[in-house]
């Protein structure tokens with residue numbers, strides 16, 4: 306690679322997030338978001354050197370957005386700085402245990418995983434194809450949300466349904482948010498100077514929320530499953546419900562499969578319970594103003610989170626630390642305090658002042674210095690993780706293909 310900077314693409318069905326990152330220092334040279342792609346209101350927002358800009362792109366699709374991003378990078382003299390491109394891919398099935406250089410075979414496998422993530426992988430594929438057309442001479446790397454959880458043992462990833470469904474259709478638990486867990490668990494290790502044999506609970510709490518048990522750097526259990534619907538209460542997703550709900554709603558309310566699926570994914574969680582919003586900030590404010598349904602939604606969010614964290618702990622021999630991350634985990638002292646109160650059975654005890662400050666003056670630590678397990682707030686950085694993986698894989702490939710130095714006799 307002539308330049309080490311990595312361009313990150315994170316493609317959704319109607320959006321394209323991008324960033325140019327130095328994988329060594331973590332500095333973001335430019336970052337932005339193209340959204341509402343395919344609509345009249347399509348636009349790109351980006352920030353570079355502290356300056357924020359917005360471009361309207363009526364009707365633009367992913368292809369056009371990518372051309373615009375390339376134009377922006379060229380105009381800013383940044384095109385030559387791109388050493389490689391890293392793509393976030395949601396589902397890597399059982400094939401990908403780690404990030405990989407993209408070739409035709411890898412593309413086929415990602416395509417094959419579309420049936421496991423019909424909402425996400427098709428968009429990820431569009432992002433890769435469009436980027437490959439615009440940057441044909443660069444290496445492209447795929448970083449999978451599921452890869453980190455491939456270390457889970459069979460007892461954690463199998464559902465108690467006929468085994469043939471796993472063998473023939475790959476029905477199992479996969480888990481998501483893996484790139485975030487990899488980042489925050491490595492940071493926790495550095496901050497606490499933990500030994501190789503360490504045990505962590507991590508909660509990634511954003512609009513999508515999950516939690517994971519991590520032992521010696523490997524995921525051993527997580528709350529999300531075949532899809533990102535299983536597990537915790539989320540912004541609009543229900544998390545765990547009785548699977549017979551599909552039957553009940555069909556016979557009682559005439560719901561089709563699609564209607565129930567839509568209800569569980571888009572109309573449930575904090576939004577469904579509160580009838581107000583999927584956004585935790587809005588709910589905390591409403592709760593403070595006496596809104597009972599907002600309080601109920603928050604209580605159920607916390608109850609479910611604490612209950613599942615305690616369950617995850619059964620996969621660990623001891624507990625070194627509990628880590629909070631994601632928009633809610635990093636910013637909501639209210640949710641962290643209420644969750645930790647319920648986890649006193651695990652020896653969790655936080656310092657209320659440190660918690661209110663989000664651990665800002667204590668290197669992220671919100672428990673007392675000498676208390677084990679430690680409780681940490683760590684800002685996640687999935688983009689940096691993607692940049693590092695991409696840089697590492699491309700540098701390794703260059704080293705592998707360079708002729709070995711000639712020997713002098």
Ligand code: AMP
Pocket residue numbers: 510511512513540583584585586587589631632633636637638
């Ligand atoms: P993410 O998906 O990681 O961007 O997280 C989005 C969630 O974080 C939303 O529910 C936000 O309301 C929540 N969030 C962000 N900042 C705060 C805050 N200061 N207090 C409570 N929740 C917050």
